[in-house]
Amino acid sequence: MFDQAETELSTLRDLLRFAVSHYNEAQLFFGHGADNAWDEAAYLLLHTLHLPLDRLEPFLDARLTRDERAAVLHVVERRITERLPVAYLTHEAWLGEYRFYVDERVIVPRSFIAELLREQLAPWIDDPGEITAVLDLCTGSACLAIVAAHAFPAATIDAVDLSPEALAVARRNVADYDLGERIRLVEGDLYAGLEGQRYDLIIANPPYVNSSSMATLPAEYRREPQLALASGEDGLDLTRAILTAARQHLRPHGVLIVEIGHNRVQLEAAFPTTPFTWLDTTAGDQYVFMLQRADLP
Incomplete structure (x- = not known):
């Protein structure tokens, strides 16, 4: 599944759709920042690609490099298989405008x-x-x-x-x-x-x-x-x-x-x-x- 995605998906839009589909298939629980698959997946992808967290739209059709696709698919796979809260994958959590380092x-x-x-x-x-x-x-x-x-x-x-x-x-x-x-x-x-x-x-x-x-x-x-x-x-x-x-x-x-x-x-x-x-x-x-x-x- 993830190997195929790495070769067949190319844009951020592709990878976001893929992440949301597999989040929903895995019936993940959302209670650590976002409350739905779309918002959490968008945050996780933007963070992994070092893009502004509040500006998804301009980048949706940007093509990713092979290394970028691998990095995105790696964190998505960990989120699904390990059931890690997304904050433990990004090592950050937010309370309003305040950002904090977090881990397990x-x-x-x-x-x-x-x-x-x-x-x-x-x-x-x-x-x-x-x-x-x-x-x-x-x-x-x-x-x-x-x-x-x-x-x-x-x-x-x-x-x-x-x-x-x-x-x-x-x-x-x-x-x-x-x-x-x-x-x-x-x-x-x-x-x-x-x-x-x-x-x-x-x-x-x-x-x-x-x-x-x-x-x-x-x-x-x-x-x-x-x-x-x-x-x-x-x-x-x-x-x-x-x-x-x-x-x-x-x-x-x-x-x-x-x-x-x-x-x-x-x-x-x-x-x-x-x-x-x-x-x-x-x-x-x-x-x-x-x-x-x-x-x-």
Whole structure:
């Protein structure tokens, strides 16, 4: 199939059609940037050919060299046979205008908190200039820490992760954005090692997949670190731990922001007296909650 394509297909249009056809035939799962075969295949081909990612049309009928065809077909074949998220093939992921290096050591960035940070958490943060200390729990690639650093230019940020492999990726991204003087990477389990530290803002996109869902995840998700996905029987183990100790790490007017996936009903049942504020995102108001320090359990 791929050998024949290498000799018979010639233009970018040919290869894009070929990729979309075989994506659909293989029933790939799309949840790491694009949500359909066409958009993902177009991105993968443009990236592989070092073309502008937002300008497909001018190049559709360009003829590819033999080496270019081989390179394109190689990544398409890997995407299909290995079920790798496309971000692991291109070693990049985007949150809005922010680009991050990623590989199999970290989960692919896709947090709804990023879009809230780009709005400086308005209206919940009155003056972004008064945010001087931020904690990012389960930082992974440091994507949210980096977006937070841009949203709150007066802030220093502690970015924590249990995985030294993830922190190696985070270190690369922090260096790429020249934020080493503002973002401190900390290896540890949530608040461990942060005794006495107080923050104006704590953000967290922790693991939140429950055990039954872990057993049925698409193959693409299973290529990500399990440590970054699984969180106990009901998906709330990490969220409970974050809530339990957040109060002692927030300043008097501090704010906690946590993403929890599809676990709103379970969380509200587990903390029936806690007045969660659910924040609007492009996906709805079910996935990210906010609590003021005074409202924390």
